[in-house]
Amino acid sequence: MTLNLSVSPDFPPTHLSGWFIFNTWLQRQLDTGVHLELYDSFDAQREDIRNGKIDLIYANPYDASMLVRELGFKVLVRPRNRADETVIAARADDPRNCVEDLEPGVKIATTADPDVHTMGMIMLESADLDKDNVSFQEYDSYVLVAKALLNGQADAGFFLKAGYDELSELVRNKTKSLVSSQISVVHHTLVIGPRMQEHAELLRERLLGMEEDPKGREVLKSMGLDGWDVMDEEETEFMIDLIDTLIE
Amino acid sequence: MSEHDTGSVEEVLIKYYDGTERLAKVVDREVPYPDGKLIVSRTDPKGIITHANRAFVEMSGYTREELLGVNHYILRHPDMPAVAFKDLWDTVAQGKKWQGYVKNLRKDGSYYWVKATVIPNIRNGELVGYTSVRRKPSRSKIKESEALYATLR
Structure with missing residues (x-):
């Protein structure tokens, strides 16, 4: 079964190639096929998420609520020092x-x-x-x-x-x-879907280890990231609660 | 800063809903809400503060250690009518979001206005506490709230 990776359409275009490099890295870690699907439109991406077409997504914080609370996704990690302001x-x-x-x-x-x-x-x-x-x-x-x-x-x-x-x-x-803005606790997250849960533990471990490994560091650099940090369930819920207070 | 601030200082006995009270210094001086910041705190279901972000610490004038473990009503300004907080608690107790304008009392006795949003935190179907997020209010909303609250005290 080929899994589907996607990225919130707000990623900087300068790091487009970085996500393809990440996808290659990802397939090696999991020893399984992963297809990278990119979108220009937030709505089109959301529709595909709701239709169960996405298994792993670098999600914007606004979509994290739908992914976690409605669709059973789990946050694996968050990017270090990359708060959304x-x-x-x-x-x-x-x-x-x-x-x-x-x-x-x-x-x-x-x-x-x-x-x-x-x-x-x-x-x-x-x-x-x-x-x-x-x-x-x-x-x-x-x-x-x-x-x-x-x-x-x-x-x-x-x-x-x-x-x-x-x-x-x-x-x-x-x-x-x-x-x-100076909010500091609202950020993107890498979120894993129900069909991919069996890979969750291994993937989290490999993601956290990326910065220790020269090849992993290269991949991170190409994506414009410093590294990944653990984000536990309560931190995720806290971020979603906070965003809920901001939405009318 | 409010144009009506006099800078006057007085000692006011503030009585809380749970029967406790404290003598607080109240200074008629507004501290402006910082641009771009959100003040974030969380409480347990009884209103005891369990989390305070840096903006909350800075604006309240208390240290984080002083805030954690005490009731959120430590911020209550005597100009705020009890009925406003009753509305807050009645709303969130029904699992709904509450939004309103609040005049907060700082540790040094001065005050700051916020637009506050409070939501219940539900985990596995259970209420585990509340999150309150405050943002910068407009001057016109502050003026409206001052007039309204003066009639409710």
């Missing part, structure tokens, strides 16, 4: 310097990334802004969100902090951060 940015020459300077009618450039969008909306609340008094334009990447800011199509943009930090210096210098 959100930045709201504007053009560098914009007179508005903080979220409270934004007013109803403001145009926001965003992505389909559910975590970043949710956190962006929460950080707009302090300016009395919500979905009823702002307009959104959705873009496929953070580079396009930045472009929308620079060419005046949007007043502010929502970015995954890692995506904002990866913008070219030239582009980033033409923007400024109005606010950046």
Whole structure:
């Protein structure tokens, strides 16, 4: 039986090849076939998850709730030092310097990334802004969100902090951060599905050992990760509870 | 900072729902909510704090050691009407999410406003505690809440 690996569509495109390298590593560890299925769309990926097509996924924290509480997936590990934080940015020459300077009618450039969008909306609340008094334009990447800011199509943009930090210096210098989240306990997780539970213990052990092994370190580097940390059930439940408080 | 802050200092006897009370210093001075942060705490089913994140420690003015093991009502500001907390507890006891604006009392007597969301933590069908996540409220919501709570005290 070939198993299916997938990655939340919000991973940085610079690490695309890293996930293919990881998949090769994974098949060697498990001595079984694993197919890597990548998606551009969060909704299409969710539909396939619900239809039982995915066995192992590097999931965004927003989807972790569905995976763990509804579909019986279990968190294997989390990436070290990779908390998901959100930045709201504007053009560098914009007179508005903080979220409270934004007013109803403001145009926001965003992505389909559910975590970043949710956190962006929460950080707009302090300016009395919500979905009823702002307009959104959705873009496929953070580079396009930045472009929308620079060419005046949007007043502010929502970015995954890692995506904002990866913008070219030239582009980033033409923007400024109005606010950046500092939550630190919300992050992606590597989550394993019911059909793959028999591999769970071995895989967790190998994942945790990756950083000790030169080849494993190369694979981690290609994915832009420092290593994996154990995440126990209660830590997972805590993160999901926290996210539940943020969703209306 | 509220434009109405006077900086006045007084000693207030705060009575809690469980019959205990304490004499607290109350200073009319607002500490602004830090941008981008969430204050996170967890309690057991009786409201005893079991987890406090760094933002909670920093904003409350207590050390983590002082917070863990005490009732969450240590944060209760005397300007908050008891009925607001009754609504909170009635809601979460039904397994539902509660959301509201809360004026919190810091250890040094000053205060900070939050938009709080509290949810019950259910594990294997059992209630094991509550998670409370606080975020930055807007000035207009603070103003509305001040007016409303003044009528409920």
